[in-house]
Amino acid sequence: MRPASSPPRLLVANRGEIACRIIRGARDEGWHTIAVYSEVDRTAPHVMMADEAHGVGAAPSPESYLNATRILDVAARTGATHVHPGYGFFSENAEFAQAVVEAGLCWIGPPPHAVRSMGDKVAARTAAEKAGVPLIPGSPPLGKPDEAIETAARIGYPVLIKAAFGGGGKGMRLCHTPEELVQALALTRGEAGRSFGNDTIFLERALLKARHVEIQVLCDAHGHGVYLGERECSIQRRHQKLVEGTPCLVLTPEIRRAMGEAAVRLSLGIGYVNAGTIEFLLDEDGSFYFLEMNTRLQVEHPITEQVTGIDLVRAQLHVAQGEPLPFTQEEIVPRGAAIECRIIAEDPAAGFLPASGPILWARLPEGPGVRNDVGFETGGEVSVHYDSMIGKLITFGNDREEARQRMLRALREYVIEGVRTNLPFLEWVLAHPEFVAGHTYTRFVEDHFRSEDLRRPDVDALATLIAAVAAHRDRTGHGGASVSTRSDPAPAGDPLAPRPSAWKTRGWR
Amino acid sequence: MKFVIQLGDQERILDVEGDRDRFRIAGDDGDRLLQWSNLGHGRHLIVVDGRSHFARIHRGGAGEYTIEVEGRQTAVRAFDEISARASRAQQEVRGAAGPAEVLAPMPGTVIQVLVSEGDSVDQGQALFTIEAMKMQNEIAAPIAGVVRGLRIEPGQAVEARFKVCRIEP
Numbered sequence: 001m002r003p004a005s006s007p008p009r010l011l012v013a014n015r016g017e018i019a020c021r022i023i024r025g026a027r028d029e030g031w032h033t034i035a036v037y038s039e040v041d042r043t044a045p046h047v048m049m050a051d052e053a054h055g056v057g058a059a060p061s062p063e064s065y066l067n068a069t070r071i072l073d074v075a076a077r078t079g080a081t082h083v084h085p086g087y088g089f090f091s092e093n094a095e096f097a098q099a100v101v102e103a104g105l106c107w108i109g110p111p112p113h114a115v116r117s118m119g120d121k122v123a124a125r126t127a128a129e130k131a132g133v134p135l136i137p138g139s140p141p142l143g144k145p146d147e148a149i150e151t152a153a154r155i156g157y158p159v160l161i162k163a164a165f166g167g168g169g170k171g172m173r174l175c176h177t178p179e180e181l182v183q184a185l186a187l188t189r190g191e192a193g194r195s196f197g198n199d200t201i202f203l204e205r206a207l208l209k210a211r212h213v214e215i216q217v218l219c220d221a222h223g224h225g226v227y228l229g230e231r232e233c234s235i236q237r238r239h240q241k242l243v244e245g246t247p248c249l250v251l252t253p254e255i256r257r258a259m260g261e262a263a264v265r266l267s268l269g270i271g272y273v274n275a276g277t278i279e280f281l282l283d284e285d286g287s288f289y290f291l292e293m294n295t296r297l298q299v300e301h302p303i304t305e306q307v308t309g310i311d312l313v314r315a316q317l318h319v320a321q322g323e324p325l326p327f328t329q330e331e332i333v334p335r336g337a338a339i340e341c342r343i344i345a346e347d348p349a350a351g352f353l354p355a356s357g358p359i360l361w362a363r364l365p366e367g368p369g370v371r372n373d374v375g376f377e378t379g380g381e382v383s384v385h386y387d388s389m390i391g392k393l394i395t396f397g398n399d400r401e402e403a404r405q406r407m408l409r410a411l412r413e414y415v416i417e418g419v420r421t422n423l424p425f426l427e428w429v430l431a432h433p434e435f436v437a438g439h440t441y442t443r444f445v446e447d448h449f450r451s452e453d454l455r456r457p458d459v460d461a462l463a464t465l466i467a468a469v470a471a472h473r474d475r476t477g478h479g480g481a482s483v484s485t486r487s488d489p490a491p492a493g494d495p496l497a498p499r500p501s502a503w504k505t506r507g508w509r
Numbered sequence: 510m511k512f513v514i515q516l517g518d519q520e521r522i523l524d525v526e527g528d529r530d531r532f533r534i535a536g537d538d539g540d541r542l543l544q545w546s547n548l549g550h551g552r553h554l555i556v557v558d559g560r561s562h563f564a565r566i567h568r569g570g571a572g573e574y575t576i577e578v579e580g581r582q583t584a585v586r587a588f589d590e591i592s593a594r595a596s597r598a599q600q601e602v603r604g605a606a607g608p609a610e611v612l613a614p615m616p617g618t619v620i621q622v623l624v625s626e627g628d629s630v631d632q633g634q635a636l637f638t639i640e641a642m643k644m645q646n647e648i649a650a651p652i653a654g655v656v657r658g659l660r661i662e663p664g665q666a667v668e669a670r671f672k673v674c675r676i677e678p
């Protein structure tokens with residue numbers, strides 16, 4: 001038996017940057033941390049960082065990070081007292097949450113019934129309606145294609161088809177005409193059935209110039225809830241968020257309060273406890289509509305932490321223990337601005353194809369106003385088995401422009417060698433005149449981005465020079481191993497030491 | 510030594526001279542000076558016009574180099590003049606009439622196969638969808654033609670550069 005005074009023992013049922021983030025939060029509280037890992041993650045940062053780590057199976061997620069039996073077995077063997085799911089994997093799985101609770105452990109997240117009610121998007125809309133939260137004109141679950149066409153005519157094109165159990169941008173399609181709708185219906189149903197195990201779908205009017213604005217809420221087990229400001233996440237590709245910021249430039253204090261209060265009302269209405277996020281679409285006229293609720297810690301939570309000074313992971317640990325919220329709504333006063341960029345292993349110049357492979361070298365940006373939440377390091381590997389989002393770069397400043405300038409600077413400092421990333425794309429976003437002006441909306445990338453925008457003739461010219469010299473060296477016997485080597489041999493002595501330079505002796509400079 | 514350097518559809522001729530680590534490169538827009546140091550671990554320090562860059566050089570076969578510099582991986586082909594001429598001749602033989610090989614662009618799982626053996630397809634027409642890292646991607650026909658040698662089915666796991674089929678014009 002552990003003595004009563006020993007610290008809580010937290011099992012983190014996740015990997016990558018979010019596992020590291022949670023381990024750090026728990027350690028800041030003096031908790032003991034337990035990591036789990038799949039075979040390919042044996043030396044991953046979250047494993048090395050935790051107080052102890054245990055293997056839970058092979059690389060594919062269903063055999064490891066989604067293997068409930070193995071994870072609960074590790075929890076039992078290690079004497080875990082708490083389980084944090086992070087995001088993705090088990091985070092919005094009510095059955096797993098229930099199993100954790102039934103095993104006598106504390107689940108760091110909302111009660112299973114709240115996860116369940118918000119996981120079903122149709123039920124979520126009903127709950128929102130009941131709490132007086134405005135909804136986008138839409139439909140109940142749909143049966144035959146004919147019914148969809150009639151409904152679409154009633155709510156007006158363009159419409160979005162959505163999978164009732166979808167999320168993260170999957171199972172959603174935009175249709176401008178009845179013909180497109182018919183085609184998309186079958187596709188969406190198929191994808192929904194395959195991905196979410198349920199092919200229920202419904203329709204919603206599509207708001208094409210709207211911003212994605214979401215409210216962070218935090219509720220305790222005593223019926224109190226607060227909102228911690230908003231995050232604008234309009235910069236998306238295929239409904240995947242890429243750049244997030246707070247505050248949202250166009251939100252007036254009145255609208256912010258109305259959204260915040262609606263979010264808290266909805267959360268308390270369904271008996272929500274812990275951190276959660278209510279997503280809205282904010283239309284050009286200032287009206288806002290409920291999109292969905294994410295019953296977990298969000299990827300983009302750090303920007304809220306930077307402007308509110310509240311550590312959301314630690315707040316989660318506290319409220320999960322049954323402690324009351326330590327602050328009132330009036331005491332939450334966001335200060336300054338923050339931006340987050342998601343660093344994704346993909347090739348933005350080639351249709352954003354996912355990339356994988358070894359990280360040969362990494363150097364993270366530093367300096368004033370910069371925070372890195374990452375789950376990789378030099379010598380690691382980006383595996384095809386998991387999410388290609390490998391880290392997050394967060395910058396903050398007194399206002400959005402300061403945060404933006406710092407983000408541009410930090411993106412240019414960022415080095416990842418060996419794997420292609422979306423860093424060039426992120427730089428494009430942050431430097432785009434429309435982004436600078438704050439003219440952001442959910443179709444920003446779709447409307448503005450062309451892959452030619454990433455061309456850099458100066459880098460092409462440099463690469464050409466380097467290739468010419470490499471070819472020359474290969475032919476004159478200086479190139480190291482001839483073909484298909486990934487590295488030249490290490491040099492003797494200090495390569496950077498000053499030499500009697502031909503640049504001088506031959507008058508090159 | 511003179512090299513023909515191809516980058517995309519651009520081609521330049523560069524004349525390189527120099528010893529171990531200092532090179533003069535003559536091109537049609539004048540001379541450039543390049544300083545080269547091996548740093549170990551596959552990294553190089555490249556100095557051009559007073560600016561320092563870290564670079565990696567990934568060598569493929571047949572004069573292919575992928576130069577990783579300034580956060581980008583740029584695929585370049587470098588031939589000495591003789592092999593450049595040979596390669597160009599080969600391309601002309603294959604020419605517009607040759608079949609195009611369709612490869613899996615990444616490791617992943619085939620979700621849908623949208624064409625059948627013997628189908629005629631247009632350039633840019635979707636051939637199959639592949640899921641990797643939770644994203645589905647459509648792979649399009651590189652040229653117009655007839656699908657031959659199709660060897661994938663839904664649910665199949667494929668490696669990067671797996672030969673999916675040929676398109677015969």
